[in-house]
Amino acid sequence: MDLSADEVRHIALLARLGISDDEVEKFRNQLSHIMENFEILKQVDTTDLPPTAQSVNLENVYRPDEPAPSLPPSDVLANAPGQEDGSFKVNAVLE
Amino acid sequence: MSDLHKITIHEAHKLLKEKKVSSVELTEAVLEHLHKVEGKVRACVTITDKQALEYAKAADKAIAAGNIKPLTGVPALIKDVICTKGIRTTCSSKMLENFVPPYDANVIEKLKADGYVIVGKTNMDEFAMGSSTENSAFFVTHNPWNLDCVPGGSSGGSAAATASDEAIYSLGSDTGGSIRQPAGLCGVVGLKPTYGRVSRYGLVAFASSLDQIGPITKDVTDSALIMNSISGYDKRDSTTMPCEVPDYTKALKSDIRNVRIGIPKEYFVEGMQPAVRKAVETAIQKLEELGAKVDRNVSLPYTEYALAAYYILAPSEASANLARYDGVKYGFSYRDTTNMWEAMEKTKQYGFGAEVKRRIMLGTYALSAGYYDAYYLKAQKVRTLIKRDFEKAFGQYDVLVTPVSPTTAFKIGEKVDDPVQMYLSDVCTLPINIAGVPAISIPAGFVDGLPVGMQIIGKHFSEEMLLRVAYAYEQATPWHTKKPTIA
Numbered sequence: 001m002d003l004s005a006d007e008v009r010h011i012a013l014l015a016r017l018g019i020s021d022d023e024v025e026k027f028r029n030q031l032s033h034i035m036e037n038f039e040i041l042k043q044v045d046t047t048d049l050p051p052t053a054q055s056v057n058l059e060n061v062y063r064p065d066e067p068a069p070s071l072p073p074s075d076v077l078a079n080a081p082g083q084e085d086g087s088f089k090v091n092a093v094l095e
Numbered sequence: 096m097s098d099l100h101k102i103t104i105h106e107a108h109k110l111l112k113e114k115k116v117s118s119v120e121l122t123e124a125v126l127e128h129l130h131k132v133e134g135k136v137r138a139c140v141t142i143t144d145k146q147a148l149e150y151a152k153a154a155d156k157a158i159a160a161g162n163i164k165p166l167t168g169v170p171a172l173i174k175d176v177i178c179t180k181g182i183r184t185t186c187s188s189k190m191l192e193n194f195v196p197p198y199d200a201n202v203i204e205k206l207k208a209d210g211y212v213i214v215g216k217t218n219m220d221e222f223a224m225g226s227s228t229e230n231s232a233f234f235v236t237h238n239p240w241n242l243d244c245v246p247g248g249s250s251g252g253s254a255a256a257t258a259s260d261e262a263i264y265s266l267g268s269d270t271g272g273s274i275r276q277p278a279g280l281c282g283v284v285g286l287k288p289t290y291g292r293v294s295r296y297g298l299v300a301f302a303s304s305l306d307q308i309g310p311i312t313k314d315v316t317d318s319a320l321i322m323n324s325i326s327g328y329d330k331r332d333s334t335t336m337p338c339e340v341p342d343y344t345k346a347l348k349s350d351i352r353n354v355r356i357g358i359p360k361e362y363f364v365e366g367m368q369p370a371v372r373k374a375v376e377t378a379i380q381k382l383e384e385l386g387a388k389v390d391r392n393v394s395l396p397y398t399e400y401a402l403a404a405y406y407i408l409a410p411s412e413a414s415a416n417l418a419r420y421d422g423v424k425y426g427f428s429y430r431d432t433t434n435m436w437e438a439m440e441k442t443k444q445y446g447f448g449a450e451v452k453r454r455i456m457l458g459t460y461a462l463s464a465g466y467y468d469a470y471y472l473k474a475q476k477v478r479t480l481i482k483r484d485f486e487k488a489f490g491q492y493d494v495l496v497t498p499v500s501p502t503t504a505f506k507i508g509e510k511v512d513d514p515v516q517m518y519l520s521d522v523c524t525l526p527i528n529i530a531g532v533p534a535i536s537i538p539a540g541f542v543d544g545l546p547v548g549m550q551i552i553g554k555h556f557s558e559e560m561l562l563r564v565a566y567a568y569e570q571a572t573p574w575h576t577k578k579p580t581i582a
Contacts, residue, residue, distance in 0.1 A: 008456070015414060015459040016421075016436065017452060018444030027456055030514055034457065037515060038403045041473050044480065051475030052482055054304040054334065055531025056291045056555060061333040075197040081428030088423050091435040 001039070002032050099124035100260045101578065104317040107169045107263055111158055118158065118168030121263075122151040122212050125170045129214060129261040132581045137236050138246075138256035140175045141183050142215040150212040157210050165320045167210030172262035174253045175216040176223050177308065178297040179203055182213070186299050187231035188221045190426045190446035200297025201332065202266060202308050202325045209324050214262050217252030221448045222417065223273055223301045225249050226520040229511050230450045237507070238281060239579040240545050244504035247277030247520075253311045254281040259581055264312045264321060268298055270305045271405055272500075272524025275536035278311050279499030279548020282538045282577065284565070285311045286318045287524075289556045290531035291336040294329030302412035303334075305528040314575045315537065315566040319343035322558060336556070346559035351567040352386030354560075357492035360391075361398035362523050367501040370542040375498045378539040378549045378568065382496065385567055390492065395484040400477050401526035406518060407461045407474035408529070413451075414458030420446060453514065478529050485530040489554035494564055497523050499536045499548030527552055535561045538574035546574075 008028045012019040019027070073086050082089035099121055102110070110116040126144055133139060147170060154168035173179060176186050178196035180203070185191045199207065220230035228236040228251025236251045238244040239259035246255035250267030254277035257265045267274040269287040278285025286309045293308045300306065310321035326340040358379060363372055383389045422428030422442030429441035447455070461470035488495060500520055510517045527534045532555055539549035549568070553561045569575050 011456050011460045011463065014463055015418070015455050016439050016443065017447075017455055018437075018440035019452075020444075023452070027453065030453060031456060031460070034406065034453075034514060034518075035460075038407060038470065041400060041403050041407075041477055044397070044400055044473075044477055046473060046476035046480070049476040049479050051472055052478040053475060054290065055482060055529070056289070056334070056336060058291065058334060058336065063330055063333075071197050078197060079194055079425035081422060081426070081430065090423055091433050091438055093435055 001035055003028050100128040102263065103313045104166065104169050104263055104320050108165050111168050112163055118151040118154040118212060119148065121168065122147050122170050122214065125214060125262060132259050133261065135237060135242055135581055136239055136255050136259050136261065137234050138217055138252040138259070138261055139172065139215045140185055140187060140218050140233060140252070143182060143213055146182065147212055147214045154210045154212060164209045166206065166324055168212060169263050170212045170214045171206070172215050172217050172253060172256050172265040173203070173213060174219055174250050174265070174267045176219060176268050176299045177202060177266060178299070179213065179216065182216065184216065184299070186222045187219045187233055188447065188451070189232045190420050192427065194425055196297070198297065201294035201329045203297065205325050217250070217256055217265060219252055220249035221451050222299070223249040223268055223270055224413070224450050224454055226272070226276060226517050227510065228252060228277070229507065230448060232448050235507055238504045239581050240282065241504065243506055244545065245280070245507055247280035247500070247504060249273040250311065251277045254278050254283055254285065257281070257283045257311045257313060258579060260578070264310060264317055266308060267311045268306060268308050269528065270301050270409060271528050272521040274309045274311060275524050275534060275548070275550060276500050276521060278536045280504040280546065282546030282574065283311055283313060284315055284318050284538070284575070285309065285536045286322065286558070286561070287527065287534050288322065288326065288558060289533040291334050292533070292556065292558065293325050294327070294332040294335050296329050296331040300416040302409040303416065304412060305409060315562060315569045316344065316347055318535065319347055319562050338556070341559060343559060343562055346562040347566045348563055349567045349570050351382065351564055354387045354494065354564060355492045356382055356387045356389045357393035357488055357495045358389065358391045359393045359395045359398065359488070359495055359497060361395055362497035364501055364522055367498070368503065368542070371498055371502060371547050374540040374542060374547040375549055379496055381571060382564070382568060385571055393488060393492070393495070395488060397477065397480040397484050398526055401481055401529055402518065402522055404474040404477040404481065405525040405529060406457065407470050408478065410454040410458035411461045411471050412458070414455045414462065417451065417455055481526055482530045485532055485554070493553070493560055495552040497550045497552065499523060499550045503542050503545035503547060523550060531555065533558050533561055535565050537565045537569060540574060
């Protein structure tokens with residue numbers, strides 16, 4: 001199967017991943033080649049089979065909703081690229 | 096003692112306990128050797144000389160007070176995907192180049208409680224995506240057995256460092272073979288525990304249903320000692336199993352008479368290096384000589400679909416996990432714009448390397464509208480079949496034995512431009528993560544001076560059986576005593 005350049009740009013947009021024109025062409029070729037190798041799965045009959053999301057038999061794990069100390073705000077903000085008044089600083093969301 | 100860096104954990108413990116050496120002396124010897132060979136091996140992203148000596152002094156105090164545990168005072172290296180409070184944790188990515196975690200991973204809390212000494216953080220494929228450590232955003236790590244070759248990956252730094260005695264042991268993480276394959280290619284012991292045996296709290300997430308942390312050690316006894324320390328339930332990782340942790344060292348018996356071993360033929364893949372096949376077959380004969388009952392006619396028929404299923408499942412999970420790197424809370428952030436979307440897109444464009452972008456793209460595609468059923472859901476159903484293959488086999492056999500990788504370590508640069516060839520390097524290890532079962536890679540000989548690994552696979556939570564078989568083989572063979580000459 002062959003992806004088009006527009007499909008590659010669309011996937012990048014879904015992932016909010018910036019992509020150069022060179023990368024569009026490179027990924028178009030590489031992803032197409034990788035996905036050719038996925039075609040083999042079509043040979044497998046999976047009618048009526050349940051999907052497996054994880055491999056050990058744990059289900060709906062709950063724990064009591066008990067308050068416990070959180071990290072101090074200064075620790076949480078220590079790696080922030082931008083901060084102001086004890087908050088993360090971001091660009092305007094609504095313009 | 097000039098060769099102090101060469102010892103194992105259990106040898107170090109004996110010397111520390113008998114007060115023949117102090118943790119500071121041991122740590123200084125390890126650091127001196129590390130600095131001597133690191134220019135050639137390049138296994139470490141960060142070397143923590145200062146913290147190492149602080150931890151060592153604290154360990155010596157504990158020992159003087161009579162409080163010594165098997166890991167107390169013993170120097171270790173930690174893969175740079177495991178969060179260490181106050182010590183930079185980069186995932187070998189520009190994205191996290193300056194990230195200093197505000198908390199410790201659960202495994203680090205446990206190692207600290209046992210008095211460990213950290214000497215540094217090891218290089219890896221960026222965000223653990225890769226099989227050669229060439230995807231590190233910083234530099235390439237070299238195989239200590241042949242510096243022109245890769246150490247494998249993604250825990251290539253941890254495996255190369257352990258093989259070259261830069262630390263007494265190390266931790267790695269394994270999503271599709273990232274502990275076992277580099278351990279195999281570097282001639283050391285690597286254990287991927289059962290999914291849910293070791294907490295993933297503080298492990299930077301790649302593919303959450305496949306990731307596990309595990310030990311890379313110089314011998315099988317050390318592997319058991321690390322498992323004793325890091326295993327167990329953690330309420331902060333709801334996929335950890337709330338069951339008791341056995342004393343894994345009790346499994347270290349040389350007797351494997353009547354252990355039932357199956358050899359799945361699908362793992363002796365086409366294109367396998369003939370000398371690797373021969374080495375693994377010789378190792379299997381040795382297991383037979385030791386009294387195991389070997390059946391060479393075992394089939395896991397869905398094995399051939401594992402690679403495709405894995406490269407849908409793991410990138411799909413990765414594309415969701417890596418969406419968090421938006422340049423807001425931590426990590427690299429593109430700031431030369433006032434537009435929110437442009438900032439986010441350029442943060443990822445400049446912060447991630449090629450393989451990480453490739454997997455985000457693959458995963459996003461497999462999860463996108465119109466393709467979800469054909470790719471992601473299909474792969475999850477194939478996962479069911481692969482899991483059932485193993486369940487069926489473990490009704491008849493105690494363990495399965497296979498090669499770790501189809502070849503010995505390949506040359507640096509040989510596969511970087513061909514993702515599909517690179518992915519094939521994990522063809523023998525990734526079905527194990529899909530099924531969530533445990534497996535250990537142990538040294539099983541050499542081909543042209545490069546190590547060959549043998550993989551022993553067991554059913555869920557059967558690490559004791561893996562360690563028992565691995566230990567019996569190790570005690571009957573000389574491979575784990577060989578050391579590379581780093582020239």
